[in-house]
Amino acid sequence: MHHARWTPSRRTLIGTTLLVGLSGLLTACGRPPALKTGPIDIGPPVTGGTLRIGFVGGGAADTLDGAIATNLGDVARAINMYDALLYRDDDFVLQPLLATSVTSNPDATVWTAKLRPGVKFCDGRPVTSKDVVASMRRIIDPDDPKSGAASLGHLREVVALDEHTVEFRLSQPDSALDDSLGQYSITIVPEDFDPAKPVGTGPFMLQSFTPGQSTILRRNPHYWGDEAPYLDEVELLNFNDTDALINALLSSQVDAVAQIPAALAEVIGSDARMQILNSKTGMWLPFTMRTDVAPFNDARVRQAFRLAVDRDQMVEQVLSGYGTVGNDMFASFDPAYPSFPQRVQDLAEAKRLLAEAGHPDGLSVELVTAPIQAGVVEAAQVFAEQAAGAGITVKIKKMDLTSYWGDYLNYPFSQSFWYTRNFLPQANSGAMPDSPFNETHWTDKEFVALVQRARGETNEAARNRLIEQAQKIMYDRGGNIIWGFANQLDAYQSYVGGLVPNATGLPLSGFQLRRVWIGEPA
Structure with missing residues (x-):
């Protein structure tokens, strides 16, 4: 478990308002001078x-x-109220949940799930394959699609073969369907599910x-x-x-709080009554550049903005060191995540690219932000400071949460956050032309073709090579600035x-x- 050293810096200033508000309580706690090294023993x-x-x-x-x-x-x-067929464990390994197994035919066009016997809903009714079929149809309902519909758009038919066996028949191959079925939003509910009176397993x-x-x-x-x-x-x-x-x-x-600001981890953790849970993750807080509108419809501008970022400084100041440096590609926990040369700040090259793209005197842009996740607004502030060195003037427009989410797919330059996912599910959700959350309006034909080929490739090594090629396109000309992966x-x-x-x-x-x-x- 890594704890960043608490030293005065801009990250301290970022959290000044919050720290001032907490100063009385923190003093009253009489915190010891050193941060604890791990959880205390509270017995069985x-x-x-x-x-x-x-x-x-x-x-x-x-x-x-x-x-x-x-x-x-x-x-x-x-x-906590529902289960999916599969889930990701603490090490991000796909494990059985309501299904004991989910396997595909040789060309990944038909997948078969074997359900765990003896499972009951919270109202005492048994779970059967008919409930799974109804749950999937509910998720992909064209009149009311749910969050997981994007990754199941190729689901042609779901069939109950017997009481505990379900077959997923696809309109096109998908070698990662099991990954999609392991998302927490793919909930299994009764055939007569009513969200107002929720029943789950x-x-x-x-x-x-x-x-x-x-x-x-x-x-x-x-x-x-x-x-x-x-x-x-x-x-x-x-x-x-x-x-x-x-x-x-x-x-x-x-008794517990979710998501504390990184700048407060040392202060809170030094209270004898408190523990900090520090998890290394693949969570990322990207800057999103719409690739279909000026100035970001020019790949040179997008690359210039990426070169304006000092990633090490961003991780240190925004995350107080609780994170790892990113390289403008997502899915860092995916076995196919490639090791291309680490992109570093290069202000001279950023200026050259901007000039080549028709902006010899620099560029002024509006960055729309909101406190959608710990560190997002702070990242906007640090980016504005860093980008100034490349002749980029960043005007920050901070919105409240409700207003921001109301129109967030339309801002030319804004921010988002994503939890840990592997490449193909992430591409399905946010990087394809038909993705529900294609924040950069990314429609690169070469990228799309590679993702589609990777979905249909059942040989893992071959699939990983296709994913690496797709990641290279994102690395070269994508619309995300992925500067780091934040610890939770x-x-x-x-x-x-x-x-x-x-x-x-x-x-x-x-x-x-x-x-x-x-x-x-x-």
């Missing part, structure tokens, strides 16, 4: 109790439908829900796992801003057990709360 798991989790965000649009989860609260509800079930405020989940008495959840209840609490969130943690109003930083009270580093990028051990318990220091 204990059954019972309520875990209170705080996070920033949420509002009137909060949902109980795991298939359309977007914000942190939605995702926490989705993972997850470790917890709904007790109460007030959008934008709180959710109470209670243990599912019919949970199928080898070990039932330790907790009786989980309470998910919304907070309006990070200051209020951290204050709630320090005043013991909550959460904080919790020392009496909380079962939280471990998790590579998915999702907070608090990937929100796998069935493993968490409330104990006492041994």
